Amino acid sequence: MKLDLSVSGDILTAMRAEILAGERAVTTAMRIAETGLKSDWRGQITQAGLGRRLSNSIRSQTYPKTGESLEAAALVWSNAPQIISAHDTGPLIRSKDGFWLAIPTPAAGKGARGKALTPGEWERRRGLRLRFVYRRRGPSFLVADGRLNSRGLGVASRSKTGRGRSTVPIFLLVPQVKLRKRLDLARDADRAQASIPSLIVAEWVDAKLG
DSSP, X not given: OOXXXXXXXXXXXXXXXXXXXXXXXXXXXXXXXXXXXXXXXXXXXXXXXXXXXXXXXXXXXXXXXXXXXXXXXXXXXXXSHHXXXXXXXXXXXXXXXXXXXXXEOXXXXXXXXXXXXXXXXXXXXXXXOOEEEOOSSSOEEEEEEEEEOTTSOXXXXXXXXXXXOEEEEEEEEESEEEOOOOOOHHHHHHHHHHHHHHHHHHHHHHHHHO
């Protein structure tokens, strides 16, 4: 038996075309995975009720930024990593000084840009002193001797006789609080990573057929 092996066409040209198809396939696959993961993370954050602003903190980038490569990579991150991490892990939060965490009640109101007020900031804004009320069971309180206005906020009483004055709970005091886990970013990241091989194959086939 005699075998005759021959190669038709320019093998270097064929190999170069194959490499270009591979570079295009890998880069396109990484861009698809990057865009999908960013969209999934933003969707999770919005559905968890954490707001559009935090959702838009998710950013992404494919590398190289221009051109195509067999070693293309993608990065998805948040511009607010500490907030995102807290809702993703559900950590146990304790006071830095080892005392109490002050959690505002609705009567405390909000500070600038909707941020929660600290006890010191609340006293400066309202012109009232907060008083500590200890409870053996359940959270203790920081209260103000004033009144609730029409918006349900604790304010100073205008009465000179004391009529209508009440003790208003402004802050709950607890030694620690467990933040509820509201996100599962690893689930979406694992799914995106698992999809990459099939995306590369599909894009490589399309690149060659195209």
